[in-house]
Amino acid sequence: METVISRATPETVKKLGEMLDMVFRPKQRPGEGMPREFPHLFSEQNARNLYYIADGQQPVSMVGVLVQEVLFQGISMPVASIGSVGTLPAYEGKRLASRILDRVVADLTDQEIPLMLVSGDRGLYRRAHCMPVGQMFEVEVTADLAQRVRARLPVKSTVQVREIPAAQRGVSARRLLPIYHLEPYRYRRTEQEMAVLLNALWFARLDYDQRLFEVTDSGRPVSYMVGYARRSASETVEVMEYAGSRTAYLHTLTDILQAFSASAIRFHVHIRDMEMLYLLKEWGLSPRAAALQGTVRALHVPALLQALQPVIREQSGVEATVMEQSGAWNISLGTNRRVCASQEDVVAWLFNHDEGCLGIPFVHTDDMNYI
Numbered sequence: 001m002e003t004v005i006s007r008a009t010p011e012t013v014k015k016l017g018e019m020l021d022m023v024f025r026p027k028q029r030p031g032e033g034m035p036r037e038f039p040h041l042f043s044e045q046n047a048r049n050l051y052y053i054a055d056g057q058q059p060v061s062m063v064g065v066l067v068q069e070v071l072f073q074g075i076s077m078p079v080a081s082i083g084s085v086g087t088l089p090a091y092e093g094k095r096l097a098s099r100i101l102d103r104v105v106a107d108l109t110d111q112e113i114p115l116m117l118v119s120g121d122r123g124l125y126r127r128a129h130c131m132p133v134g135q136m137f138e139v140e141v142t143a144d145l146a147q148r149v150r151a152r153l154p155v156k157s158t159v160q161v162r163e164i165p166a167a168q169r170g171v172s173a174r175r176l177l178p179i180y181h182l183e184p185y186r187y188r189r190t191e192q193e194m195a196v197l198l199n200a201l202w203f204a205r206l207d208y209d210q211r212l213f214e215v216t217d218s219g220r221p222v223s224y225m226v227g228y229a230r231r232s233a234s235e236t237v238e239v240m241e242y243a244g245s246r247t248a249y250l251h252t253l254t255d256i257l258q259a260f261s262a263s264a265i266r267f268h269v270h271i272r273d274m275e276m277l278y279l280l281k282e283w284g285l286s287p288r289a290a291a292l293q294g295t296v297r298a299l300h301v302p303a304l305l306q307a308l309q310p311v312i313r314e315q316s317g318v319e320a321t322v323m324e325q326s327g328a329w330n331i332s333l334g335t336n337r338r339v340c341a342s343q344e345d346v347v348a349w350l351f352n353h354d355e356g357c358l359g360i361p362f363v364h365t366d367d368m369n370y371i
């Protein structure tokens with residue numbers, strides 16, 4: 001079999017979605033799973049970013065790419081998200097996925113995309129120089145605790161929580177987007193993109209119960225959350241995304257738990273979310289530290305440092321300069337010199353919180369923009 005790597009066209013996107021469902025969603029009719037869960041990835045506009053190898057006319061292995069923009073620490077930066085990586089069982093172990101990923105990395109580096117975010121952590125990605133970085137907090141609140149502390153939150157009687165029914169999710173994008181836009185660590189999203197994400201089939205995925213809740217104060221939206229429970233473990237609600245007033249969000253946990261008939265709710269807290277961390281401390285909760293979801297890879301190192309320059313300058317008082325020399329990056333920060341021997345060293349130095357690292361707080365990579 002010839003291993004030509006192709007990029008999809010609007011006409012071939014459908015075929016790729018069907019192939020991927022055979023890998024990831026074998027219980028569903030091919031084409032009705034992943035492409036509808038990730039409509040932002042499998043759109044006709046994004047066709048060229050779906051890379052694949054075919055055996056004759058049949059795609060047998062693919063890697064999905066979605067170039068998005070992240071905002072954090074007052075800067076914005078393009079990133080390439082990688083997901084929907086799959087090979088049909090009969091073709092596994094032939095290095096097809098590895099070859100496609102190598103090509104993806106080469107193309108994205110040529111385009112000077114600074115960073116790649118990968119929704120996985122396995123040999124395939126580690127061999128391609130991806131690694132887990134950064135930190136977030138995870139917290140689990142039991143229904144008992146949510147009920148006990150609710151009374152202590154300064155929330156007015158004008159505050160209400162309501163579940164947004166499926167038919168209204170798309171149109172609610174206009175109301176909810178301004179709340180998301182206020183988040184300091186996030187993806188860039190237009191109203192149309194937000195509507196696509198809120199209408200994604202992820203909300204109706206087999207074996208999952210996923211819902212959208214809005215919190216209003218005198219009718220004005222102040223917060224929202226997207227949560228889901230696996231039908232096999234329905235006692236715990238996982239929060240995929242929340243935005244807006246932390247007080248209002250915490251106040252409504254009890255209503256959300258009741259709506260799901262669940263006994264605990266789990267969510268992530270950004271390490272710089274002082275308001276949430278302060279409130280949780282008041283509740284006597286200490287969040288658990290975890291690495292950010294998935295792995296990341298530095299693609300174009302000079303472009304990465306260029307994008308981060310304002311943050312580095314604010315943090316260190318000087319700008320970073322970088323010189324590539326025989327596969328290593330010599331980075332200078334004023335009189336400090338650092339040699340990063342690999343892409344892994346670069347992202348660890350930038351985003352990890354260990355001694356000697358810059359610890360630049362990054363965005364969470366598991367909200368609705370996840371692919």
Ligand SMILES: CC(C)(COP(=O)(O)OP(=O)(O)OC[C@H]1O[C@@H](n2cnc3c(N)ncnc32)[C@H](O)[C@@H]1OP(=O)(O)O)[C@@H](O)C(=O)NCCC(=O)NCCS
Pocket residue numbers: 023024061085086087088091092093094095096097098099119120121122123124125127
């Ligand atoms: C994961 C998956 C995409 C790999 O596809 P593939 O075409 O078989 O990939 P490759 O042949 O390039 O690599 C497969 C395995 O061969 C071995 N391998 C390949 N190249 C190797 C190398 N240079 N050195 C050592 N081992 C190697 C590894 O065991 C590798 O698996 P790993 O990722 O666990 O390390 C495929 O198995 C799949 O679709 N799985 C189900 C869906 C899934 O889990 N997708 C990934 C989501 S994160």
